[in-house]
Amino acid sequence: MKTSLFGSTGLAMLLFLAAPVWAADETESATAKEMNLALLARIEKLEAELAAVREAVQQSTAIATRAETNATKTAASVIKVKKFASAAADASYAGAPSDSKWHLAGYADVGFVGSNGPNADSFVTGKFNPSFHFQYKDKLIFESELEFLTTSDGKTEIELEYSQVDLFLNDNMTLVMGKFLSPIGQFQERLHPSWINRIQGAPAGFGHDGIQPASDTGFQLRGIIPLAKSKWTYAIAVGNGPRTNSEGGVAFEGVGRDDNRNKSVGGRVGFFPTPYLEIGGSYLTTRVNGYMGPGAPGLILGGPIDARYELWGFDASLTKGALAARVEYLSSNRDMLFSSTLEDPAGILLPELGMEAWYGQVSYRLSKIGDSDFIHKLEPVIRYGEFRISGQNELEEENAQNRLNIGLNYWLSPTIVTKAGLEWRDFTVAGVDSETLYQFQMAYGF
Amino acid sequence: MKIQNKQWAALCILLASAALVYSSSSLAGTEPKEKKVKPNxxxxxxxxxxxxxxxxxxxxxxxxxxxxxxxxxxxxxxxxxxxxxxxxxxxxxxxxxxxxx
The missing domain is CATH 1.10.760 (Cytochrome Bc1 Complex; Chain D, domain 2)
Incomplete structure (x- = not known):
């Protein structure tokens, strides 16, 4: 019994003691459950946040990729712009690379001529000679020069001095086609423009009604032959040739239609032993028809109506520093032929015509004399020449002469000059009075 | 002289024609524009x-x-x-x- 009591009591105590423990366990279980739920909610929240972060990262990656692509494109554009700018800079340095280019050049002059001869002292308007140059790549150039003149009675004359296409065949050879200045000698092709010519007029025989051919219409092959330290130049020309004028002379004015079946063939060869010395030789041969003036009834049959015409000459120039010395000589011969003239429109036999002209000229710029700028711009010049004609009395009376020029030039700039000069014309035909001219001129090459 | 003159003219015209044909072929070419470089x-x-x-x-x-x-x-x-x-x-x-x- 006692045992049983102890046992019952113990069990009761155990129960008594166990009850709160049981109760405590239940409380803890509930708390854990709540905590689990909270954790679960937190995890879900974290997962949601993670998903959001992932999406944000993906979007950022896409944006970064697009940005990188744009940056690459921009860099490529920058490179293109840089290349373009560099090319533009090069182009502006070396000149615009256009295929066609042009240039307006030329010269003009005004002046005064006094004389002790029959003509009154006169102001002269001189000439206005614009020249146009059009170039296509480095292949060809078209060039043309007009000459505007005021005549003694106030009219304006316009002449086409030359109009030619220059085709560059290779580095050293050019084909010239059209109306060109005669390559015979030096004066006509290179020295006659008033801003280049040191004296107001042409040397005797080298102007109009002279021996010097002015121009021809046809073609030229011209160029350069380098030879060691020296240089050769050449110009071979074929053209329509000259015509007989109403005074019986030979006019070489670049006619647009040939009046016979013979072309003129001629040219010049130049040699440069040193860069400052040039020696040249010229030759031309052709045939020339008699003159058929307006109203002429016709030429006499049975005689020569065309004649051989030959011209030859030489020239030399020494140009070094302030000194320029030149000499030219030309000689021509035309056989006899029947021709009408103003005096004999029905036609007469014109005898053989011979012409000969030469001149020598020296100019010296005082650029190294003293310290004065005024003195440095002065340039004295002297020229002497002779022109002889045989076989045509009228031409001889009017033109055959000895001519002496002295002058003093003042250069306002390298291309603007004022000239003051005296010219003595001593005509060779007996009875023709000599003449003294006082010449002033301002010329501008532009 | 007349015959010589004609022969000269014919020869020159022939040469000029050949030169013209030669150069026209290069004119018609599609060569690039000249290269722009600073000269030395x-x-x-x-x-x-x-x-x-x-x-x-x-x-x-x-x-x-x-x-x-x-x-x-x-x-x-x-x-x-x-x-x-x-x-x-x-x-x-x-x-x-x-x-x-």
Whole structure:
């Protein structure tokens, strides 16, 4: 019994003691459950946040990729712009690379001529000679020069001095086609423009009604032959040739239609032993028809109506520093032929015509004399020449002469000059009075 | 002389025609535009010498500043024909004038 009591009591105590423990366990279980739920909610929240972060990262990656692509494109554009700018800079340095280019050049002059001869002292308007140059790549150039003149009675004359296409065949050879200045000698092709010519007029025989051919219409092959330290130049020309004028002379004015079946063939060869010395030789041969003036009834049959015409000459120039010395000589011969003239429109036999002209000229710029700028711009010049004609009395009376020029030039700039000069014309035909001219001129090459 | 004259003329016309055909083929070509490069200093020096020796033979030397680069291009081509300059001489003179204007 006692045992049983102890046992019952113990069990009761155990129960008594166990009850709160049981109760405590239940409380803890509930708390854990709540905590689990909270954790679960937190995890879900974290997962949601993670998903959001992932999406944000993906979007950022896409944006970064697009940005990188744009940056690459921009860099490529920058490179293109840089290349373009560099090319533009090069182009502006070396000149615009256009295929066609042009240039307006030329010269003009005004002046005064006094004389002790029959003509009154006169102001002269001189000439206005614009020249146009059009170039296509480095292949060809078209060039043309007009000459505007005021005549003694106030009219304006316009002449086409030359109009030619220059085709560059290779580095050293050019084909010239059209109306060109005669390559015979030096004066006509290179020295006659008033801003280049040191004296107001042409040397005797080298102007109009002279021996010097002015121009021809046809073609030229011209160029350069380098030879060691020296240089050769050449110009071979074929053209329509000259015509007989109403005074019986030979006019070489670049006619647009040939009046016979013979072309003129001629040219010049130049040699440069040193860069400052040039020696040249010229030759031309052709045939020339008699003159058929307006109203002429016709030429006499049975005689020569065309004649051989030959011209030859030489020239030399020494140009070094302030000194320029030149000499030219030309000689021509035309056989006899029947021709009408103003005096004999029905036609007469014109005898053989011979012409000969030469001149020598020296100019010296005082650029190294003293310290004065005024003195440095002065340039004295002297020229002497002779022109002889045989076989045509009228031409001889009017033109055959000895001519002496002295002058003093003042250069306002390298291309603007004022000239003051005296010219003595001593005509060779007996009875023709000599003449003294006082010449002033301002010329501008532009 | 008449026959000789004709023969000369025919020969010259033949030569000129051949030259024309030759050059026209290069004119029609689609070659690229000239490459623009800065000229080398020696070309400029050579151009100055050529300019002085050739241009001063007939007329005073113009100031390089009188014309623009493009005008010098054309002007020098004109003078290449008139003064019988080689292409190399003309290019050297151009280089000098452009560098000096």
């Amino acid at each position: 200093p020696m070309l400029i020096v050579q151009g100055a010498k050529t300019w002085k020796e050739n241009c001063g033979r007939c007329h005073n030397l113009r100031s390089p500043k009188e014309l623009t680069d493009e005008e010098w291009d054309v002007s020098v081509s004109h003078m290449r024909v008139r003064a019988n300059l080689s292409k190399g001489d003309a290019e050297a003179v151009r280089a000098f004038l452009k560098a000096s204007n």
